[in-house]
Amino acid sequence: MVYVLDANVIINYLKKDASVTKGFDYSVHEGHRLIIPRVVDYEICRGLDMSLASRKAAIYKDMTRPIPFGQCVVVDMGEKIWGIAKNIYVSLYKKGFTVGEIDILIAAFCLCHDCDLVTSNTKDFANIDGLRLTDWKN
Numbered sequence: 807m808v809y810v811l812d813a814n815v816i817i818n819y820l821k822k823d824a825s826v827t828k829g830f831d832y833s834v835h836e837g838h839r840l841i842i843p844r845v846v847d848y849e850i851c852r853g854l855d856m857s858l859a860s861r862k863a864a865i866y867k868d869m870t871r872p873i874p875f876g877q878c879v880v881v882d883m884g885e886k887i888w889g890i891a892k893n894i895y896v897s898l899y900k901k902g903f904t905v906g907e908i909d910i911l912i913a914a915f916c917l918c919h920d921c922d923l924v925t926s927n928t929k930d931f932a933n934i935d936g937l938r939l940t941d942w943k944n
Contacts, residue, residue: 829942
């Protein structure tokens with residue numbers, strides 16, 4: 807299984823949320839591939855830099871070290887993502903829904919690579935057709 811991690815999942819992991827840590831550790835133990843799109847990496851790194859959270863930054867840096875040492879792989883978005891993101895935006899707009907731009911890019915990444923999105927923010931992603939969601943907090 808390949809999981810794409812949303813920023814809120816990573817933040818909860820860094821805060822040592824028990825249910826997210828359990829889901830993360832189980833996925834690593836089972837050999838699931840954990841991917842962080844570059845746009846999520848951007849969200850996490852800017853937040854860590856703004857909050858001066860050096861301990862959490864060190865944990866994040868460790869979990870994203872190159873394989874085989876880190877548990878997660880940071881992946882660039884790629885050209886195809888932008889067209890998928892545009893289609894998601896238009897589809898949501900026509901249905902009367904608004905979703906943040908970064909969330910649309912994350913969803914496009916998941917759809918492009920046929921991955922499940924792990925997020926605690928399922929309400930923002932629920933109206934995106936074809937997107938598979940997993941919530942480790944439930």
